Amino acid sequence: DTEVTQTPKHLVMGMTNKKSLKCEQHMGHRAMYWYKQKAKKPPELMFVYSYEKLSINESVPSRFSPECPNSSLLNLHLHALQPEDSALYLCASSTRQAREQYFGPGTRLTVT
Amino acid sequence: GQNIDQPTEMTATEGAIVQINCTYQTSGFNGLFWYQQHAGEAPTFLSYNVLDGLEEKGRFSSFLSRSKGYSYLLLKELQMKDSASYLCAVSFNDYKLSFGAGTTVTVRA
Numbered sequence: 473d474t475e476v477t478q479t480p481k482h483l484v485m486g487m488t489n490k491k492s493l494k495c496e497q498h499m500g501h502r503a504m505y506w507y508k509q510k511a512k513k514p515p516e517l518m519f520v521y522s523y524e525k526l527s528i529n530e531s532v533p534s535r536f537s538p539e540c541p542n543s544s545l546l547n548l549h550l551h552a553l554q555p556e557d558s559a560l561y562l563c564a565s566s567t568r569q570a571r572e573q574y575f576g577p578g579t580r581l582t583v584t
Numbered sequence: 585g586q587n588i589d590q591p592t593e594m595t596a597t598e599g600a601i602v603q604i605n606c607t608y609q610t611s612g613f614n615g616l617f618w619y620q621q622h623a624g625e626a627p628t629f630l631s632y633n634v635l636d637g638l639e640e641k642g643r644f645s646s647f648l649s650r651s652k653g654y655s656y657l658l659l660k661e662l663q664m665k666d667s668a669s670y671l672c673a674v675s676f677n678d679y680k681l682s683f684g685a686g687t688t689v690t691v692r693a
Contacts, residue, residue: 514671514683515627528680562626569679570614575626 475499476576478563484582487553493579495546495563503569504546506538507562509578515562521546522569553583588684590672595690602659604687606672610653614675618646618657621669621686630657630670659689667691 476497485491495504503522507515520528521540529538535557537549546563560580564573588608596602608616615634619627631639633648633655645658659666672684 514673514686517680520680530680570675572617572629572632573681574629578626 476563476565476574478561478576478579480579481577482580482582484584485550485553486584487555489553490549490551492550493548493561493563493581495548495576496544497565497574497576498544499565499574500543501565501567501574502543503566503571503573504540505564505566505573506536506546506548507564507575509560509562519548520569527569550581553581555583558582588672588674588682590670590684590687592685593688593690595692596662598662598664598691598693600662602662602689604657604659604670604672604689606655606657606684608653608655608672608674608684610650612677613650613653614677614679616646616648616655617673617675617681618644618655619671619673621671623668627671662691664691664693 479494505520506518508518509515517530518532519538524540535552539547560578562578563576566573590606594602617632618630620630621627631646633646636650638647643660648655667690669686669688671686673681675681
């Protein structure tokens with residue numbers, strides 16, 4: 473089973489809203505990732521969690537706040553986003569960092 | 585450095601073979617991955633190379649030369665469903681995955 477699930481599939485939010493994206497995997501992977509992808513561009517790394525600890529933050533604005541409640545779950549809390557934050561947000565996991573990553577289907581976010 | 589280069593677009597006929605090249609800076613190399621991404625969908629893992637040589641998986645094969653900083657993805661017996669973007673991604677010593685810009689492959693009947 474190489475499934476990573478993400479909810480919701482689509483999200484429309486205003487610039488003053490607070491929302492959360494959720495990601496779950498049951499493959500026993502110990503590294504989990506958040507990526508942002510704009511149309512016709514490759515995924516851009518945002519955050520990496522390794523063994524439930526934040527190991528990489530790619531200088532992401534504080535309006536994005538990651539959380540890893542346990543080894544299977546990864547959240548991305550959103551607050552006061554800008555229209556340019558509209559994108560596909562992808563979660564991925566791997567057995568450990570530097571091994572193949574398996575991506576979830578993504579959340580299509582639109583900020584109005 | 586991460587400069588990962590791959591062609592922007594390639595077109596081929598159904599049943600043919602296409603080879604997508606990828607070059608990268610060799611310093612700090614830790615592994616190379618190929619992903620397939622259909623429009624509007626998430627990337628799907630295709631292959632992983634960390635040692636020199638050819639890895640074959642059905643119709644898809646991937647080759648790596650670490651000394652040359654070079655890889656290719658070979659797609660054989662092309663099918664219409666192979667029309668997608670193919671992403672070359674490299675892991676360096678910082679354990680971050682750096683993606684190339686992607687190669688859009690169009691398969692024509």
